[in-house]
Amino acid sequence: MSSPLFSFAVLSDLHFMAYKEPERPVDWVPFLREEISHLNAMQPSFIVVNGDLTNGKERDYRLAMTAFAQCSMPVYYTMGNHEYYGCYEEENFTSEKAHHRFLDWTSMPWIYFEKRIGGISMLFLSTEHYAPDSNEAAWLSKRQLDWLEERLSTANGCTSLVFLHHPVNGTVAASENTCRESTPILEIFERYPNVILFSGHTHCRMDREDQIVRRKDAVFVGGGCLYEDFPQSRWVDVYPDHIILRIYCHLEHKWLDTFKTSLPIRR
Numbered sequence: 001m002s003s004p005l006f007s008f009a010v011l012s013d014l015h016f017m018a019y020k021e022p023e024r025p026v027d028w029v030p031f032l033r034e035e036i037s038h039l040n041a042m043q044p045s046f047i048v049v050n051g052d053l054t055n056g057k058e059r060d061y062r063l064a065m066t067a068f069a070q071c072s073m074p075v076y077y078t079m080g081n082h083e084y085y086g087c088y089e090e091e092n093f094t095s096e097k098a099h100h101r102f103l104d105w106t107s108m109p110w111i112y113f114e115k116r117i118g119g120i121s122m123l124f125l126s127t128e129h130y131a132p133d134s135n136e137a138a139w140l141s142k143r144q145l146d147w148l149e150e151r152l153s154t155a156n157g158c159t160s161l162v163f164l165h166h167p168v169n170g171t172v173a174a175s176e177n178t179c180r181e182s183t184p185i186l187e188i189f190e191r192y193p194n195v196i197l198f199s200g201h202t203h204c205r206m207d208r209e210d211q212i213v214r215r216k217d218a219v220f221v222g223g224g225c226l227y228e229d230f231p232q233s234r235w236v237d238v239y240p241d242h243i244i245l246r247i248y249c250h251l252e253h254k255w256l257d258t259f260k261t262s263l264p265i266r267r
Contacts, residue, residue: 004237004244005118006045011233012165012200013225015082016064017055020089025063028227033067035226035250039233040071046117047071050200050223051080051126051165053106056098057089061105076115076124077106080165080201081138084130095129102126112144114151118238119267121155123148125164131180138166138179145184152192159194159265167199172222173210174202186215193217194266196243198234205230206247207259219263226250240267 017026039047049068054060068075079102086101087093099111111126125148127138152160167175169182178201179185189195193216200223204211207230211222224232231250236243242264247256 002239004239007235007237008046008048009039009042009044009233009235009248010048010050010163010198010223011039011226012050012080012223013052013203014049014064014227015052015055016060016067018057018059018063020057020059023059029063029067031227031231035231035233036067037070038250038253040073044073044235046074046076048124048163048198049075049077050163050198051078052082052200053077053080054083056083056085056087056101058101061101065105076122076163077102077108078124078163078165079111079126079128081127081130081136087130098130099128112147120238120265121151121158121160123151123160123162125162127164127166134180135177137177138164138181140179140181140185145181145188148185149188149192152188152195155192155194157194158267159196160192162195162197164197164199166201167222168197168220171197171213171215171220172199172202173204173208175199175222178202186218189218190216195219196221196263196265199223200225203228206232206234207256212245212261221245232256238265241265 084098115122129139166179195218198221203225206224213220235246245261247259
């Protein structure tokens with residue numbers, strides 16, 4: 001097989017956290033640092049951190065950005081529900097404050113944005129508010145949904161890769177009541193097919209059959225967690241007419257080749 005046009009890694013649910021007094025990392029942070037260093041040595045073209053990078057505090061972002069500063073390639077971030085957890089410690093905390101903190105530390109252009117890489121549209125979405133009374137499900141405004149539809153409409157039937165921390169309801173493993181706007185998202189995907197959506201949030205291990213789900217002309221790819229019992233990341237090799245999805249086990253530093261999947265793409 002020829003070399004891919006480009007390759008990238010998808011992570012989620014790192015949950016960089018520091019205790020407040022004295023300020024020190026929680027137990028799993030050293031492992032995260034080591035595995036980010038290991039991924040950097042594998043030399044993907046870029047890395048996607050698909051939500052729950054931190055627990056929302058300034059000190060958590062300090063830890064996270066120090067860890068990713070060692071990376072020699074771009075890193076793209078989305079917001080998950082934990083990016084809003086400043087509300088549990090800070091008075092008068094707002095969603096807007098969470099947005100600005102995320103943007104200040106990650107230098108992303110906005111909480112949702114597009115990158116075109118190798119001729120492929122990559123759309124990064126974020127939950128816009130924290131909803132603890134609804135299973136911490138994603139909340140996307142009409143403005144963001146309209147933006148998503150507008151960007152997909154310009155793809156002219158070519159495959160778009162979409163990243164959202166929360167799974168669309170009823171797709172990948174443990175995706176019950178995980179996204180409030182699941183119905184309009186699915187309706188958009190029906191109008192503009194050839195979408196592959198990557199999610200996280202559930203902490204389910206990636207090496208299970210229900211973590212890649214096809215629905216009509218859309219594919220839903222579930223994510224895992226980088227520090228719990230099954231620390232895994234997704235690796236994506238992009239070729240001219242297909243992509244290869246692989247799973248990397250960070251506990252044993254090996255590929256789980258049984259779960260290698262090929263998906264066609266249109267460019």
